[in-house]
Amino acid sequence: MNDVILFEELAGTGGRRIGVAMLNAEKSLNALTLEMIRRLDAQLRRWAADDAIACVLLRGAGERAFCAGGDVRAVRDAIVAHREEDGPIPEAVTFFREEYTLDYRLHTYPKPVIVWGHGIVMGGGLGLMVGASHRVATPATRIAMPEITIGLYPDVAASWFLQRMPAKLGLFLGLTGAPLNAHDALIVNLADHVVALDGYPELLARLTDTAWSDTTAPNHAAVTALLNEMECATRAALPMSNVERQLVAIHRLMNRGSLAAVAQALAETRFDDPWLQAAAHSFAHGSPSSAAVTWEIYRRAKHLSLAEALRMELTLSVNFCSKPDFREGVRALLVDKDRQPQWSRRTLAEVDQAWVDSHFASPWDAQSNPLAALG
Numbered sequence: 001m002n003d004v005i006l007f008e009e010l011a012g013t014g015g016r017r018i019g020v021a022m023l024n025a026e027k028s029l030n031a032l033t034l035e036m037i038r039r040l041d042a043q044l045r046r047w048a049a050d051d052a053i054a055c056v057l058l059r060g061a062g063e064r065a066f067c068a069g070g071d072v073r074a075v076r077d078a079i080v081a082h083r084e085e086d087g088p089i090p091e092a093v094t095f096f097r098e099e100y101t102l103d104y105r106l107h108t109y110p111k112p113v114i115v116w117g118h119g120i121v122m123g124g125g126l127g128l129m130v131g132a133s134h135r136v137a138t139p140a141t142r143i144a145m146p147e148i149t150i151g152l153y154p155d156v157a158a159s160w161f162l163q164r165m166p167a168k169l170g171l172f173l174g175l176t177g178a179p180l181n182a183h184d185a186l187i188v189n190l191a192d193h194v195v196a197l198d199g200y201p202e203l204l205a206r207l208t209d210t211a212w213s214d215t216t217a218p219n220h221a222a223v224t225a226l227l228n229e230m231e232c233a234t235r236a237a238l239p240m241s242n243v244e245r246q247l248v249a250i251h252r253l254m255n256r257g258s259l260a261a262v263a264q265a266l267a268e269t270r271f272d273d274p275w276l277q278a279a280a281h282s283f284a285h286g287s288p289s290s291a292a293v294t295w296e297i298y299r300r301a302k303h304l305s306l307a308e309a310l311r312m313e314l315t316l317s318v319n320f321c322s323k324p325d326f327r328e329g330v331r332a333l334l335v336d337k338d339r340q341p342q343w344s345r346r347t348l349a350e351v352d353q354a355w356v357d358s359h360f361a362s363p364w365d366a367q368s369n370p371l372a373a374l375g
């Protein structure tokens with residue numbers, strides 16, 4: 001059996017067990033494949049139904065990454081091989097439907113789920129982490145949603161969770177792909193705890209020693225208290241927060257009424273801060289179509305539930321796969337690696353509302369949407 005994901009159960013107190021899942025593709029920074037998605041989802045369902053499992057712990061192999069995102073190269077390969085002129089690409093529908101179903105399962109899981117979000121956490125990896133009940137970062141955590149650089153948009157429920165950040169910070173992150181450190185992640189509610197780099201063995205030991213309850217709420221509380229104790233011992237190791245320092249500046253940049261005005265501000269402002277400089281550069285070189293759709297998502301998703309947001313994202317992702325920028329962005333960054341994407345619309349002025357709206361046109365009605373059962 002392929003070992004791209006490994007499962008084990010650790011004996012705890014009172015006959016209870018801790019389910020541990022490890023993404024095991026260290027060379028690819030644990031990029032999330034369809035096989036990983038399917039096997040993890042199936043195991044989570046089994047553990048949810050097993051009364052002896054008190055909580056679940058999810059981590060990535062190696063020291064570099066929890067998960068660097070979905071396996072977008074495989075999705076692109078399916079797009080390139082697709083010969084039909086019209087209609088959704090079946091492989092894309094399958095990948096995103098199953099990925100978003102897994103994300104929803106994590107958000108709604110009936111037991112505590114701890115994600116050890118060490119190292120790189122991007123794209124699909126963040127989709128896994130943000131859905132957990134207990135999201136653990138370390139001083140080495142680096143979070144980003146850099147989809148604008150590959151002609152995509154922030155998905156895996158980002159249309160839902162980016163709305164919940166202060167001062168239009170979620171819009172800024174979606175448009176620029178700006179990275180977040182562990183301190184930033186606490187502030188923007190993408191992490192709940194920051195513990196020491198070498199804290200994983202202690203976490204396992206303390207989970208196996210925990211006095212588990214037969215009901216869910218006390219177990220959630222026990223995990224929170226445990227992680228809080230570990231965090232208090234390492235609080236001095238928190239890196240300086242870019243978000244905390246620049247939150248007012250970000251709000252002023254994003255609060256200009258139109259994407260064109262935001263783009264002008266990012267292009268014309270002389271930033272002294274290297275983090276903001278890098279964010280402006282990323283926006284300037286990203287896909288204009290992705291920027292325009294991300295702006296529209298932020299407007300449309302304001303009042304959506306999690307399930308509604310994921311259904312909208314499935315439509316968006318399938319439509320992005322049928323348009324040229326996603327396959328061109330992946331080519332430039334991950335296939336040929338020339339970092340010179342030739343976007344279908346080279347400037348925002350070339351992106352009209354009809355083109356933006358076409359990304360939201362669902363190939364399904366409400367009843368036939370592959371995610372209709374969510375929620």
